[in-house]
Amino acid sequence: MTQELEHQFVTELEQNQNIVHKVCSLYTNNRDAHNDLFQEITIQLWKAYPKFRGDSKFSTWMYRVALNTAITLYRKSKKQPKTQDFDSVVYRIQSEEYDPTEQQQINLMYAAVKQLGDIDKALVFLYLEDKNYKEIAETLGISEVNARVKMNRIKTKLKAILNP
Amino acid sequence: MIDELDLLKKDWQKRDSEMPKLSYDQIHRMIWKKSSSVVRWIFYISIIEFIVPHLLYLLPSFRDGMNTDISGALGIQPILIGLSVIQYGVAIYFIVQFYRRYKEISVLDNASNLMDKIMRTRKTVKHYVLFCLGMILIFFMIFILGLYFSDNLVESLQLGKEPDMDPARFKWMVIGIMSVAAIVFTVVMGGIYFLLYGLLTRRLLFNYKDLKRMEG
Numbered sequence: 168m169t170q171e172l173e174h175q176f177v178t179e180l181e182q183n184q185n186i187v188h189k190v191c192s193l194y195t196n197n198r199d200a201h202n203d204l205f206q207e208i209t210i211q212l213w214k215a216y217p218k219f220r221g222d223s224k225f226s227t228w229m230y231r232v233a234l235n236t237a238i239t240l241y242r243k244s245k246k247q248p249k250t251q252d253f254d255s256v257v258y259r260i261q262s263e264e265y266d267p268t269e270q271q272q273i274n275l276m277y278a279a280v281k282q283l284g285d286i287d288k289a290l291v292f293l294y295l296e297d298k299n300y301k302e303i304a305e306t307l308g309i310s311e312v313n314a315r316v317k318m319n320r321i322k323t324k325l326k327a328i329l330n331p
Numbered sequence: 332m333i334d335e336l337d338l339l340k341k342d343w344q345k346r347d348s349e350m351p352k353l354s355y356d357q358i359h360r361m362i363w364k365k366s367s368s369v370v371r372w373i374f375y376i377s378i379i380e381f382i383v384p385h386l387l388y389l390l391p392s393f394r395d396g397m398n399t400d401i402s403g404a405l406g407i408q409p410i411l412i413g414l415s416v417i418q419y420g421v422a423i424y425f426i427v428q429f430y431r432r433y434k435e436i437s438v439l440d441n442a443s444n445l446m447d448k449i450m451r452t453r454k455t456v457k458h459y460v461l462f463c464l465g466m467i468l469i470f471f472m473i474f475i476l477g478l479y480f481s482d483n484l485v486e487s488l489q490l491g492k493e494p495d496m497d498p499a500r501f502k503w504m505v506i507g508i509m510s511v512a513a514i515v516f517t518v519v520m521g522g523i524y525f526l527l528y529g530l531l532t533r534r535l536l537f538n539y540k541d542l543k544r545m546e547g
Contacts, residue, residue, distance in 0.1 A: 206364055
């Protein structure tokens with residue numbers, strides 16, 4: 168029984184691991200920290216898996232656990248270097264229709280997002296993942312109106328970071 | 332600005348191929364690893380806090396201090412026994428409370444509720460620690476009062492031979508040492524606790540305030 172559950176879980180996580188990697192890439196600055204957070208999220212997902220009823224999609228359920236782990240449960244074990252050595256690997260430019268100004272803008276935006284607080288990052292993450300405000304509000308446990316207000320504030324904050 | 336964030340969104344969606352890929356086996360190995368989450372640490376530290384005051388009895392000097400002969404001679408034994416009963420009663424209450432709070436914590440909750448529950452669990456432990464620190468001070472105070480009202484301190488403390496000084500001076504010296512010990516002990520215990528928790532939940536507290544500010 169446990170083995171079956173294990174197999175099912177690992178298979179589903181393997182297929183959906185991008186969600187977790189994306190969370191890790193937002194919240195950490197180097198490969199060690201990335202792997203560390205990935206592992207903690209995996210442990211939390213596995214612990215909660217027996218309660219996953221399948222009434223929502225596995226991926227939907229993952230967003231909540233992954234973000235909760237990143238902003239609430241996770242303890243940064245080692246001091247993270249301020250330099251973003253991992254970014255150069257993860258945020259590699261791979262656009263076919265390469266537009267230097269557009270790409271530059273995108274890179275600047277990524278750098279700005281990484282400077283945001285943990286909660287703000289969670290909102291941006293869900294927004295980038297194309298979640299609507301209702302889902303964002305439910306995941307964070309705030310009202311929909313506040314989610315919108317907060318998102319607007321983040322946009323202003325990003326603008327300030329980009330144009331100091 | 333909206334355009335820029337939407338630009339980012341478009342790029343973000345394309346980034347799947349750039350993400351690291353872990354194999355089935357790599358993920359499988361991870362699921363049995365030990366969690367190092369804040370909640371787990373709060374749990375460990377709480378267990379230590381419930382045990383440590385009792386470990387003190389293993390120290391010879393502390394055991395002697397609580398020695399029934401001495402407390403009997405000082406006439407404070409019934410009070411100490413009464414206080415111990417209260418202390419154990421309250422400790423059991425806190426253990427039950429803590430366990431209930433701890434069980435309530437679920438990673439499936441929304442972020443706000445999850446943080447609320449962790450903070451409540453942390454608060455339960457905090458109250459318990461404050462209670463323990465208070466009890467330590469009370470124990471010391473009763474002991475000091477016992478010393479103060481003792482007619483023959485040398486005999487009560489079972490020192491054997493008379494010290495080479497005025498008995499009244501000797502009494503005040505012992506009381507002074509005990510008072511300093513009481514304060515130092517309480518401050519050190521409290522300091523360790525608040526430092527541990529402060530460091531452990533600093534980031535959590537920061538995010539908690541950030542999220543609550545949003546609602547306020």
